[in-house]
Amino acid sequence: MHTRSVPLAPDVDLEIIARSTPGLVGADLANLVNEAALHASRTNRTTVAMEDFEESFDRVVLGSERKIYLSEAERRVIAYHESGHALVAWYQPQSDPVHKITIVPRGMALGVTQSIPTDDRHNLSEEYLEARIAMALGGRAAEQLGLGSITTGAQNDLETATELARHMVVSWGMSQKMGLFSFDDSPQAVFLGRELAGSPHISQRTAAIIDEEVTRLLHEGYETAESILTTNRAKLDTLANALLQEEVLDEDQIARLIGPRALEGGIATPKPWKAAVTDAGAQV
Amino acid sequence: MHTRSVPLAPDVDLEIIARSTPGLVGADLANLVNEAALHASRTNRTTVAMEDFEESFDRVVLGSERKIYLSEAERRVIAYHESGHALVAWYQPQSDPVHKITIVPRGMALGVTQSIPTDDRHNLSEEYLEARIAMALGGRAAEQLGLGSITTGAQNDLETATELARHMVVSWGMSQKMGLFSFDDSPQAVFLGRELAGSPHISQRTAAIIDEEVTRLLHEGYETAESILTTNRAKLDTLANALLQEEVLDEDQIARLIGPRALEGGIATPKPWKAAVTDAGAQV
Amino acid sequence: MHTRSVPLAPDVDLEIIARSTPGLVGADLANLVNEAALHASRTNRTTVAMEDFEESFDRVVLGSERKIYLSEAERRVIAYHESGHALVAWYQPQSDPVHKITIVPRGMALGVTQSIPTDDRHNLSEEYLEARIAMALGGRAAEQLGLGSITTGAQNDLETATELARHMVVSWGMSQKMGLFSFDDSPQAVFLGRELAGSPHISQRTAAIIDEEVTRLLHEGYETAESILTTNRAKLDTLANALLQEEVLDEDQIARLIGPRALEGGIATPKPWKAAVTDAGAQV
């Protein structure tokens, strides 16, 4: 219990905070609480509020804000990139709702789009996974559509999308062409011996099908992203320009700028705080 | 002898208990007995009954019940998934009889279908193996037929079915196309040296035949599952709805809901307690 | 000299015993002698006879008899399986003579067919090797012909036959298609460095020829076994039924049941005691 000695405001739900940081170990959580308490004291409050945790979350998970010189041209690329992620998520009901977008550099990231699942998810549906791939590729698609030029900033997005698509094909039986053939090819599995010697039981033919299907899923995801952004071309400019001016936009601000998000078939009661960092525009 | 100091009720057959837990080591068995004794004392009985062992078996082998929040949508997915396993087993005489299905999360599992072999099995027939593959794929088929959407919850089932199909093809000579060519490709074998260097004696052509045959066996198993579930479409809804309400259903309850299981060619005298956990709906 | 302190009966030929256990080290041999002496004293004899060594051989090499529950269905599978091995050996003059068949589980084996080479063999002829492959596959063929269903019990037989066929192709120059190209691909060779890195000098084309030729040899061996068993269909039932009743049959009993073995071209003077365990019906 890392929060016992810190008086909490009534709106702080420790369970949600704990669940929202699954990758952090004890020391990180203690750090999170300390940062929140520090932030509260800096703003002369005697209890730690939910906003203090939001602040400390950004600092601990994403890293501190960084003062780095960015040319106007680069800021535009990042603004369009993040707006692309946000818009693709905004108009796919299966996507997790967008919590915040920012072009303030933090840690290794030049910009971030945070989306938050409305529920703990245990089983992920095929539709949700497809939406997540499309959202990941939305940054690259926005650079292409909005600025007519693509950059290395999409590297992390491409790796994430490839990894998801690959799991759909080889672990989750979601490719007709591959069929239900399934195996665990996570890094750890390699060391368990089965696949140590070059995986003799995966033939070149199967390997080619896997690559083909992964490429197809990525292509379809990009087409979804491109289609959403083409349909909402003006809103992409609106969002990117607002982001260049404001640097941070939360869900409400986005809604005021471009209207309500698509909810058909979606889930209506977003819960705060289980943030998943979709994109970080890795710095080269 | 881990049970000497605990007075046992007359219905407790230690041999069956010991045989039903082949994967457990001494310490686990002691744990099993302690848990059973504890459960007995909690219900104010002075002897440990078979039901206490059933309780402790669930706790030790599957893990404790877990209080995790599941949306109604997710509970439906799990209910249909487990009902799918159960129904496919129910209508295949070669399958082991179904002992219990549940959607109470335990350990890593969100739901479980327990089936129990009627005898110790030493040699497994081709028909039995095919039935086991179909049963493993019954969960995915039920999601598809009952809810029109598939999820990542089938990952473990797919891996199990792939592993069984692969053994049929490469170790048990059960593929006409592969012929009687047989080798041991278990993880341990890799370290014995023969296959260390990329298995030069398995040509790409043979590797492709293996993948093709494994995929075919999986496809046939899925078609069997799909056919049983389509024929018994209404019973799938009945079972899933009952499961959503009751959370646990045993063999008798299932029989009352959907009628007697298919026994043509099957074995009539199910023995309690040699439970094989068919599916655990792995949590992502 | 492990037998010095034990008075031996005149019929005991220590040289034969020593030669019949090539895989055993000193400690095992001492064990063999002790077991024989024990067996003699248990039957109140003052000298150790050849039958005592036969008994101790079974115990030491195959393991002790095991009391495991086998359903009637499983005993039938094992009886037909072992009868298949025995019949195929019985009607191939090149095969080593059959010494004993049994369906009493011992060690890891559910049943055993013992055959004994009539001489020390130093060079093995192509015909002898082909006969050995056919005999190894006789178990599976008997399951198929006699019971119409195949099981996992043939796994060890398939591995043994595959290994023999592979050596014929890659080490002994016995495949026209492969030619005289020969290399040592025993596990140890891998560690000597030449083949460490994926055997660059074996092309995919050569690897495919190897797999093809091994598969062909296995197929031909199975056809030989199938043909012998089809021709002697009634004797297969006779032998399997006798085995179900008697549990153990020696060479003389077999001869009384199905007539003399084929000797045309065979070797007439079987020597006792150099037992090769052909099949052990591995327990799954």
Next chain:
Amino acid sequence: MHTRSVPLAPDVDLEIIARSTPGLVGADLANLVNEAALHASRTNRTTVAMEDFEESFDRVVLGSERKIYLSEAERRVIAYHESGHALVAWYQPQSDPVHKITIVPRGMALGVTQSIPTDDRHNLSEEYLEARIAMALGGRAAEQLGLGSITTGAQNDLETATELARHMVVSWGMSQKMGLFSFDDSPQAVFLGRELAGSPHISQRTAAIIDEEVTRLLHEGYETAESILTTNRAKLDTLANALLQEEVLDEDQIARLIGPRALEGGIATPKPWKAAVTDAGAQV
């Protein structure tokens, strides 16, 4: 702070110096400052000026000047080689501006072309990467066009260009044929396990596409270089001859010899001092 005890001239901008040497560790920076101070004192000045740092940069990063015997023929090859790099950069607006070219051997290099990015670059655009490949191949193209013979001096350039092209194809999604399929194939990744065993998930088909696309990008880059040099054939001779005479040429001298560089679409305000060593004409 390695410069505290050294009085700096007003024109020295420590931040630019620090940013211009990203690959150097603390000890190297201290060395840089010491060398600059030494150079200042050798020329009897009491403050360290920017030119002192330029001098020490050359010495520390490129190594000391080396007295090695070069035949006139070899000096001509190097002069054309470096002039090729410089000209290709000069006439591509996307290239970083050329800072200096020299054929004085330093460290392992026989000649150097220094180009300096006008801004910190975080995301690199596809056009910039293509220009960088063309510039890297400009040395080889100049040997071919100017002297009619090619040498091993381009080895480093070819490796650099291949590496860039490969990243464009496999990490940055910049090949239509490869699609958005992306993975991290940096040396470190190999040790993280996923790709340890021969990268089973990259099929031969995908590997062939990668090689094809990398080769295409290199071919296009060479054609760009060749086209620029053919168009400016006389200037290539001018530059190479001046270099043979002067041994070092800075941006202003180059501009006086061949006119202003192409700036259409380029960035107009070059910042001094973030030198990237494009080519070093490795000594064989």
Next chain:
Amino acid sequence: MHTRSVPLAPDVDLEIIARSTPGLVGADLANLVNEAALHASRTNRTTVAMEDFEESFDRVVLGSERKIYLSEAERRVIAYHESGHALVAWYQPQSDPVHKITIVPRGMALGVTQSIPTDDRHNLSEEYLEARIAMALGGRAAEQLGLGSITTGAQNDLETATELARHMVVSWGMSQKMGLFSFDDSPQAVFLGRELAGSPHISQRTAAIIDEEVTRLLHEGYETAESILTTNRAKLDTLANALLQEEVLDEDQIARLIGPRALEGGIATPKPWKAAVTDAGAQV
């Protein structure tokens, strides 16, 4: 100097002895001398003669004579096998002259054909290598022609011939199809790093050519052996029968039985004592 304390007969040429045992280390040579001295004293002579070294060479290099039971059938196989080696060498002028053939088992060998190069050979010609392959395959060819059945006894011969053929193709540029492409694929080379990772620079196409050419050279060598033995069919029987009776035949005895060896183009002055063990009929 291991012979100093032993009085040598005038016919002993220590240099020849030393050169004839290139694979032996110091301790082995000391052993060789001791054995020779022992043999001399056993026959009551005071000086060690060349025949004593011959005796000790057999004992040290080939191992002691072994008393193992061989059936008449097996002795015939070995006699034809060794006669085959000897005859193929006898009628190829390029072969090293035959020194001795024997079917007395020694060490691991059931029979041996010793041939002795007439000179130290430093560069081996293509014709000599082809003759050596044919001689190595003469044992197998003799089994086939003389007895109509082949055995595992040729395993070592096949490996030796394959190794020679492989070196001709990959190291000595003696295959038109392979061309002059050459690399060192000896076991040690693997550990030097170049080929550690699966030899990326040998394509499947090259590997297939290598296998094809090695197979062709072996096929041609076998045809040469077969042709010599067919032409000298009666002499094969003569030699094998004499060997069955005498167990050892030296060059002179062979010449008396089948006439002078072919010398056309051969070297006329055989030197004693540089024995190369061509074949050892490995015991299975």
Next chain:
Amino acid sequence: MHTRSVPLAPDVDLEIIARSTPGLVGADLANLVNEAALHASRTNRTTVAMEDFEESFDRVVLGSERKIYLSEAERRVIAYHESGHALVAWYQPQSDPVHKITIVPRGMALGVTQSIPTDDRHNLSEEYLEARIAMALGGRAAEQLGLGSITTGAQNDLETATELARHMVVSWGMSQKMGLFSFDDSPQAVFLGRELAGSPHISQRTAAIIDEEVTRLLHEGYETAESILTTNRAKLDTLANALLQEEVLDEDQIARLIGPRALEGGIATPKPWKAAVTDAGAQV
């Protein structure tokens, strides 16, 4: 400074000596000087002359002269082999000039052709590399043309030529078919991780192109050598015969025997002493 205590004759240029032994470490150089001083004192001179260094160079770099028995046939093979190297170099203006040829065995070599670059070479041109391959293959070509039989003596030459050709294709961009695709495949690179796991980024298609191009370059080099030797057939006999008689021939003696070397396009001022050992006729 290893020469301080030794009085040097005025013609000794220490810098040239140091540069001519790039592969030698300090201890080797000391050895070189000691040997030269020894040689000077053996010939009763008080200063060490250039000829003493030449003598010591042979002894230290090539090894001492060895007294080994060579048949006349073998001496002829070696004489033609070395004459082949020398002639091919003699008539290619791009080749380094020939300094000396010898058939006196030294160290591991049965014969040596020394050629000396006229200048330090830093960048090697494509034409120079092609000439070096042709010269390396001249030994084999001379055996074929002069004696009609080829031997294993060319093994080192073939490996050297293959290595050079391979570098031209994969590192120096000198194959049209391969294009500018370039990577470092030196042994050390393997351990740096990138290529550790079977070089996933080199497809089979690329590997086949590499092998094809390397084979083509070797074929072209051999044709050049063959053409030069055919044109100068009589001079090959002249040179080989002189070598058989004299055992060593220097540049002047060669010129007297066969006329001046081709200098068209070549470099006219050979410098003494930077000897590169082209061929050593490895002893098998």
